[in-house]
Amino acid sequence: MKIEFTPEQEALRQELRAYFDELMTDELKAEVAEAVGEGGGPLFWKAMEKLGKDGWIGVGWPKSLGGKGLTEMEQFIFVEEVMRAGFPFPFLTTESVGPILAEHATGRLRDKLVPEILAGKLIMGIGYSEPSAGTDLLSLKTTAKKEGNEWVINGQKMWTSLAHHADWIWLAARTNFDPEVKKHSRISIFLVPTDSEGYSCSPVHTLGDVRTNATYYDNVRIPEDHLVGELDMGMMLIFSQLNRERLSLVNVGAFSQLFNDVTDFAKETDHPGGGKLIDQGWVQGNLAKSRAGLEALKLICYRQASEMTRGNLPMEDASAAKVYGTEFFVELYRHLGEILGVNGLLKRGSKGAVLNGRLEQLYRTASIITFGGGTNELQRDLIARGGLGMPRAKR
Amino acid sequence: MDFSFNETQNEVKELANKILTDMVTVDRLNAIDTQEERFDSELWAQLAEAGLLGVAFSEDNGGMGFGFTELCLFIEETGRTVAPVPVIPVIVGAGLPIQQFGDKALAEKLLPEVATGNLIITSAMTEPYNIDAENCQTKATKSGESYTLSGSKTAVVLASQANKLLVSADVDGVTGLFLVDSKAAGIALTQLGSTSYEPWYEVQFNNTPVEDVICIQEGAATWTEERLQAALCAHQVGVADKSMRITAEFTCERVQFDVPIGSFQAVQHRAADCFIDVTCLQLTTYQAVSLLDADRDATNEVMIAKIWAGDTGHRVSYAAQHLHGGTGIDKDYHLWRYSLFARQNEMLLGSSAELLGALGSRIAEGKAYTE
Numbered sequence: 093m094k095i096e097f098t099p100e101q102e103a104l105r106q107e108l109r110a111y112f113d114e115l116m117t118d119e120l121k122a123e124v125a126e127a128v129g130e131g132g133g134p135l136f137w138k139a140m141e142k143l144g145k146d147g148w149i150g151v152g153w154p155k156s157l158g159g160k161g162l163t164e165m166e167q168f169i170f171v172e173e174v175m176r177a178g179f180p181f182p183f184l185t186t187e188s189v190g191p192i193l194a195e196h197a198t199g200r201l202r203d204k205l206v207p208e209i210l211a212g213k214l215i216m217g218i219g220y221s222e223p224s225a226g227t228d229l230l231s232l233k234t235t236a237k238k239e240g241n242e243w244v245i246n247g248q249k250m251w252t253s254l255a256h257h258a259d260w261i262w263l264a265a266r267t268n269f270d271p272e273v274k275k276h277s278r279i280s281i282f283l284v285p286t287d288s289e290g291y292s293c294s295p296v297h298t299l300g301d302v303r304t305n306a307t308y309y310d311n312v313r314i315p316e317d318h319l320v321g322e323l324d325m326g327m328m329l330i331f332s333q334l335n336r337e338r339l340s341l342v343n344v345g346a347f348s349q350l351f352n353d354v355t356d357f358a359k360e361t362d363h364p365g366g367g368k369l370i371d372q373g374w375v376q377g378n379l380a381k382s383r384a385g386l387e388a389l390k391l392i393c394y395r396q397a398s399e400m401t402r403g404n405l406p407m408e409d410a411s412a413a414k415v416y417g418t419e420f421f422v423e424l425y426r427h428l429g430e431i432l433g434v435n436g437l438l439k440r441g442s443k444g445a446v447l448n449g450r451l452e453q454l455y456r457t458a459s460i461i462t463f464g465g466g467t468n469e470l471q472r473d474l475i476a477r478g479g480l481g482m483p484r485a486k487r
Numbered sequence: 488m489d490f491s492f493n494e495t496q497n498e499v500k501e502l503a504n505k506i507l508t509d510m511v512t513v514d515r516l517n518a519i520d521t522q523e524e525r526f527d528s529e530l531w532a533q534l535a536e537a538g539l540l541g542v543a544f545s546e547d548n549g550g551m552g553f554g555f556t557e558l559c560l561f562i563e564e565t566g567r568t569v570a571p572v573p574v575i576p577v578i579v580g581a582g583l584p585i586q587q588f589g590d591k592a593l594a595e596k597l598l599p600e601v602a603t604g605n606l607i608i609t610s611a612m613t614e615p616y617n618i619d620a621e622n623c624q625t626k627a628t629k630s631g632e633s634y635t636l637s638g639s640k641t642a643v644v645l646a647s648q649a650n651k652l653l654v655s656a657d658v659d660g661v662t663g664l665f666l667v668d669s670k671a672a673g674i675a676l677t678q679l680g681s682t683s684y685e686p687w688y689e690v691q692f693n694n695t696p697v698e699d700v701i702c703i704q705e706g707a708a709t710w711t712e713e714r715l716q717a718a719l720c721a722h723q724v725g726v727a728d729k730s731m732r733i734t735a736e737f738t739c740e741r742v743q744f745d746v747p748i749g750s751f752q753a754v755q756h757r758a759a760d761c762f763i764d765v766t767c768l769q770l771t772t773y774q775a776v777s778l779l780d781a782d783r784d785a786t787n788e789v790m791i792a793k794i795w796a797g798d799t800g801h802r803v804s805y806a807a808q809h810l811h812g813g814t815g816i817d818k819d820y821h822l823w824r825y826s827l828f829a830r831q832n833e834m835l836l837g838s839s840a841e842l843l844g845a846l847g848s849r850i851a852e853g854k855a856y857t858e
Binding site: 093096370375377388394397412415479486 | 488489490491492493496556731732735736738739747749750751752754755756758759760762763766767770771773774776777778787788790791794795843844846847848850851853855856857858
């Protein structure tokens, strides 16, 4: 039992912190703040290109596929520093879908897409959810049917984030229509170019001001080699991809920084009744609750990364990390937001906004985290089954 | 970054688990409850025999020469079995500070006797409404070559059967640790009725002569208190984890509406929340314990673990009782003792509220930023 980084990991941490400090110029910060969480501006693409050149894209990919081959623990450190810096790194494309694509896409497509991803020139949208298939993903209705040497795709996807910046959609569609076949063996994964005829995308504006999209597939025809992996076995790829997503789903970097920033704010801000804000007992109480919760989150995240590095992450621990982390964030934003008071309601750019309006916005964006990435109800089912041996719940 | 236990640690844990689960049966606990005091002297002797009481004493002190981590893994098992043995007050609250701060010859004389179970020295540090170990109301006064003590301590475990007490007391603004014979002049014991039935005493000192001065040194009482707090957390890990597992098992067997109640999602989710709470308690506790084992500064980490011990203990205990729907309160069933110890561990040496207050002060002083 030794809960600290090795000297090499600590060095990597410092290297990354310095690197991202330099990368995040004031201009880039301003551009990123405009389009929260999604990037896509000219400075963003420039930064992506630099990250690609410097070898910071694909850090978790095996070296044989052109990546850096970092362990899960090192990838976790990477994610933590990126999040601390606030760069909208497209983890889904580069670290989650990317390596799965590199392993399973057919030769021609792989040779075309992998270098573009690693060079920071390509972002993908993920097309899983549909208007009537969310948590119950296996019941999705989008279809792909073979006609000659082409696949013809029809259907609608919901919450296709980043689709408006994406050149490709990583799409799940039903390919097997035999009613006898089990639900998890009838879906396949396709790569759909967003300039295909019959493809369209319309924006969904959200509470958190993060744009997402609905995407439509009306007789979209793609070449047969755009099928990724084995026919009807797409769920395997989806599981591997979601598993890789864990390291970026719940992370402590950005929130440690936020806690420190609010602490400093409370120490510096005068209280009208005399003294500083932080002299108030309730302010100290809110900070202490946040601090105690953050410490547990840190340990949960580190243990998850360490178990993944050892290739042994129990399902219940992964689910516990997701549930605890996301529900804690919601409380954290509330407790920290209370300290900022009425000024904490002011948006970035407004007169009087505190900490650049970060908490005003986080409080709104936090609505998605408890269901995104696998809804917490489903995660609790998994904890009860995997961690406590309770019977499978009826659906 | 290593969250696993090494071979020695696993061996200690397994050894403790084996002895405790073999011996501490529900029948035996029931029998112990009919005694005057809830103390299993036969089990104490067995634990001594196996070397567990001296697991963290050096070989010179008659021990196995392992660390605080091994000791806390043993303590976790005493929590898992709600064993009627005073490992925390005797080994953590008295043995460890004597080993750390006491005269070498004295430690080599006393601790081997503690390790064999022949000598019981119990810790007398707790005062009501006061978790600041460096601000004792009990006073020590110089008297010739030695000192006398005056004041009062509460929640002193097994004071009646202890040979000696290790008492914290103030000497002109510095807290010292003093060894007192339990039969010394001016000592008055009053039996208290504790919630867990652990044999507690209020001990009053009235010009009581000190037998040996262990140390008069700033920080020594805090050193001891932080280890006591971490040990309570380890005990709570055992109590909470076992309560949760007893409960999960129960819900798989209890049938209502023709199905095990554990198949209901509402029941599963209450249990899953316990799992998350226990995970948080375990991780924060192991972190605090391993830092203390390495003699690192761990004030924030111990506070945070103890906050989790309070919150997790409270929530898991009530969830366990709730999901048992009546069976859990029946004293013929084994859950009730866990609920009592969850509560005791929650409240001793600082509740969650008190420690959140203390942590908040440290944040305000700039001593608890995140890395």
